[in-house]
Amino acid sequence: MKRLFVLLAGVLTVVASVTVGAGQADAGPLQQLNTNGNTFGTFGDHSLCRGAITYRIDSVAKKRGLVKVTATSHGFLGEGAGWKKNPRCRVLFKTEIHSGRGLFLEKWTTGSFGPRAGEKKVWDVLTGSGPGYIGITTYAVNSPVRIPQSPAGPAFFMIVP
Numbered sequence: 001m002k003r004l005f006v007l008l009a010g011v012l013t014v015v016a017s018v019t020v021g022a023g024q025a026d027a028g029p030l031q032q033l034n035t036n037g038n039t040f041g042t043f044g045d046h047s048l049c050r051g052a053i054t055y056r057i058d059s060v061a062k063k064r065g066l067v068k069v070t071a072t073s074h075g076f077l078g079e080g081a082g083w084k085k086n087p088r089c090r091v092l093f094k095t096e097i098h099s100g101r102g103l104f105l106e107k108w109t110t111g112s113f114g115p116r117a118g119e120k121k122v123w124d125v126l127t128g129s130g131p132g133y134i135g136i137t138t139y140a141v142n143s144p145v146r147i148p149q150s151p152a153g154p155a156f157f158m159i160v161p
Contacts, residue, residue: 077115093121105126
């Protein structure tokens with residue numbers, strides 16, 4: 001009997017934690033675990049352009065199951081006359097999404113950054129509510145073969161409202 005009571009108490013606790021605030025989805029930071037950092041170096045599409053990007057994951061106001069990814073540049077550099085003519089470095093982001101509901105998706109997004117720090121690229125990712133994972137990898141935009149630039153980009157484990 002005591003085991004049954006403990007089991008029922010556990011089930012009720014889980015149900016209550018899932019349903020409390022079920023109609024709310026506030027914008028802001030998510031409960032998350034980042035396993036390998038959130039700032040990574042990358043390179044782009046021309047003139048040996050390269051730079052570092054910091055990633056942030058937030059929930060989207062009044063939209064359940066949606067996550068906003070923000071990539072903020074620390075400033076990009078390039079070499080030679082090509083960079084002086086066009087000081088913009090284009091990068092291709094691949095976002096992998098795994099959700100607790102068994103959903104697996106990839107979303108491709110292009111960003112463009114210049115020498116000024118603080119430039120941002122923001123995109124929304126549909127994850128579904130509940131536990132989830134987002135991994136981000138960068139690629140050069142015009143590369144004939146898509147080879148990831150970092151073997152392990154940022155990885156975020158989170159609970160999405």
